[in-house]
Amino acid sequence: MTGLAQSPPSSAPDPVGVEQRAQTLDAALRTASPAEVIAAALREIGRDKLALVSSFGTESAALLKVMADVDPAIPVVFLDTGWLFDETLRYRDSLTELLGLSDVRSIKPLDADLDRDDAARELWFSDPDRCCLIRKVEPLKRALAPFDGWINGRKRFQGGARADIPVVEADGKRLKFNPFANVTPNDIAAIYATAKLPPHPLLAAGFLSVGCMPCTSRAEAGEDDARAGRWRGRGKTECGIHTIKTS
Numbered sequence: 001m002t003g004l005a006q007s008p009p010s011s012a013p014d015p016v017g018v019e020q021r022a023q024t025l026d027a028a029l030r031t032a033s034p035a036e037v038i039a040a041a042l043r044e045i046g047r048d049k050l051a052l053v054s055s056f057g058t059e060s061a062a063l064l065k066v067m068a069d070v071d072p073a074i075p076v077v078f079l080d081t082g083w084l085f086d087e088t089l090r091y092r093d094s095l096t097e098l099l100g101l102s103d104v105r106s107i108k109p110l111d112a113d114l115d116r117d118d119a120a121r122e123l124w125f126s127d128p129d130r131c132c133l134i135r136k137v138e139p140l141k142r143a144l145a146p147f148d149g150w151i152n153g154r155k156r157f158q159g160g161a162r163a164d165i166p167v168v169e170a171d172g173k174r175l176k177f178n179p180f181a182n183v184t185p186n187d188i189a190a191i192y193a194t195a196k197l198p199p200h201p202l203l204a205a206g207f208l209s210v211g212c213m214p215c216t217s218r219a220e221a222g223e224d225d226a227r228a229g230r231w232r233g234r235g236k237t238e239c240g241i242h243t244i245k246t247s
Contacts, residue, residue: 018170025168025175034063037167037179038070038151045149045175051075052151053140053241056092057210058200061099062191063153063180068099075103077143077150079241081135082109083124083212087201094198107143109135124214128231132239135212144246149175152242156181160237171246211239 025044029037041050052067052074054060067074078092096104113134117123123131144150150171154162169176180188191197202210206218208228217229231237 018173018175022166022168022170022175026166029167031182032167034066034179034183035070037177038067038074041149041151041175041177041179042071042074045147047071047074049146049148050151051077051144051147051149053077053079053144054153055079055211056088056095056200058203058208059155059188060153060200061095061197062188063151064095064099064101065191065195065197066179067151068101072100073102074151075105075147076101077140078104078106079136079139079143080106080108081139081212082114083135083214085202085210085213085216088210091198091200098198105143107139109139113138124212128215128234128236136239136241140241141246144174147174149177150246151177151179153180154178154242155183157184161242174246 021044025040029040032040052063054064054076056064056078064076067076076096080089092104092106095101114121117130117134123134154165156163156165165178165181167178167181169178192199200207200210207216208219209230210216211230215231215234217232219228
C-alpha cells in the first residue's frame with residue numbers, strides 16, 4: 001500500500017496534531033482492507049499505545065479475528081457493565097482462547113459511582129443515558145488513559161450516526177480507527193465462514209445486536225436493522241462511547 005506516512009509513534013499527542021494526522025491517515029486508508037488499517041494503526045501508534053475496544057457482541061468475532069491475524073497481543077478493552085448477558089461473558093472467554101488473544105482487559109464501573117447514582121440498580125429504566133455514562137463511557141475513559149489510539153468495530157451499514165464514519169478520525173487527543181467502516185454484512189459473514197468462527201449464542205435466539213440485558217430485546221418480525229432491539233422505544237441509538245470524546 002502506498003501513500004501512508006511512516007511516522008514514529010507519538011508519546012505526547014496534542015488535539016491539533018491528532019486532527020491533522022487523522023485526516024492524513026483517513027485519506028491514505030480510505031479503501032484499505034481492515035487488516036491494512038489495523039497494521040497501519042500499529043505502525044502509527046505502536047502496540048503499547050494502541051487498544052481495540054470490543055463488546056464481544058454478535059459481530060465482534062470478525063474484527064477480533066482480523067486483529068489477531070495482525071497481532072494477537074494488541075490490548076483488547078471489554079466493558080463489563082454489570083448488566084451483560086451471561087452468554088456474552090462466556091463468549092468473551094471462548095473467543096479469547098480460540099483467537100489466542102493475550103491481553104484482554106475487562107473494565108467495570110466504579111462501585112462508588114454505582115452506589116452514588118444507581119443504588120437501586122434501576123437507572124437503566126429512569127435515565128438510560130446516565131446509566132450508560134457511569135457503566136460504559138466513564139469506564140472507557142479510564143481504560144483508554146494509557147493509550148494514544150483505539151480501534152473499534154463500527155460499520156457504515158449500521159446506519160444512523162454511523163452511516164458516514166471515516167476510516168480514521170480524531171477523538172480528542174487520540175486517533176480512532178474504524179477498520180470495518182467500509183465492510184458489508186456479506187464481508188463479515190465471509191470472515192466468520194472462512195475462519196469457522198462461532199456465532200454469539202444469542203444470535204440464534206433472535207438478537208441481532210447484543211448490549212446490556214435490560215436494554216436489549218429480540219428483533220421483531222420483519223425487522224432487519226443491524227441494531228434492532230437496542231433501547232427499544234427510547235429514541236436512543238448510542239450508548240455514548242462513540243458520541244462523547246474519550247479525552
